[in-house]
Amino acid sequence: MGQKVAFTYNLKRKVEEGLPDDYYSEFDSKETIEAIANGLRSRGNEVFLVEADKGLLNWLQSNKIDIVFNIAEGINGESREAQVPAILDFLGVPYTGSGVLALSASLDKAFTKKIFEQAGIPTPRYKLIEEPAEISDEGLRYPLIVKPNREGSGKGITITSVVRNRAELEKEVCKTYKTYRQEILVEEFIEGRELTVGIIGNSPPAVLPILEIDFSNCRASGEFFYTWKVKEFEKEVEDSKGLSPIWHCPARLTKQEEALVGDTAIKAFNALGCVDLSRVDIILDKEGVPYVLEINPLPGLDPIDSNFPFIAKCAGLDYPALMNRILDVAIERHTKNGSLVLHERSLR
Ligand SMILES: Nc1ncnc2c1ncn2[C@@H]1O[C@H](COP(=O)(O)OP(=O)(O)OP(=O)(O)O)[C@@H](O)[C@H]1O
């Protein structure tokens, strides 16, 4: 039976003069929003498009719906990804995807890494630098990578983010701090194979086929890892520009490597208290250690560009089926004694 679904998102817009090119990169395009809404409608759900802005609370109070399908990345502050879930918890409305705790923790890469360390999940050694005056590389081995601590979608990540000595580190930290005005994560850059693991469902969560992103044909552009530029243009430009890595799904792994990477991703999902879906970014180094970089409980769902829908397709789930699977696993999680009610946290 179809549900009344409010679909909450933040719409991508044209970057205004003076802002960085990646300013709205986490937000979703009109095409993605339409594709998700149409996917949900194809199974008889009634879908209401609701932009997650200051009018959201009012809208939810004036409209009766069964569940929210949430992909909103949020606008301001360190709680931004958790703001829609917090409002829904407050009103007692069930929703898809992770809750406040997982979304706040995973937005903060250094905080996430502390949780990984606690759970025995390998993650690159790092330092969190509150401001440029505090720069330190003590105990870290070059090359290092410099990233804004609380961004996603490759924001602030370019080939100059990888630094090979103290002078480059200082320059890059200052530049990143000036643009993103937040603490900076400095991490050991792990050489290895880039993998990303899609997870869907609860009790137990299932690992989808692992995706390997291979940059060996990106020489023309010099982009040797998953920078913002590659993420932004990989599906738009011709191969000759060197911005289109090869996606191998399933990844070229032995059975043992596949099991280790899948188990590690599930550990990360559980450690953060994620539910319904997530994508876990991993570098498998030459010794076979799966270093977890981060977890994305709100993975991109662009039908053409995003990793997660591609992974789902390799698992036999086309785009509408994936949208409805996400809705179904959330409904299952929120159903108690036959009715759909808000159920906080997972069933673990
Ligand atoms: N420590 C590292 N070692 C090797 N490569 C790294 C490391 N940290 C980041 N990278 C590279 O940079 C990319 C982006 O880093 P990360 O996943 O931390 O950023 P993000 O902006 O949160 O990404 P997403 O688009 O998945 O939200 C990674 O996919 C990887 O290619």
Ligand SMILES: [Mg+2]
């Ligand atoms: Mg990532």
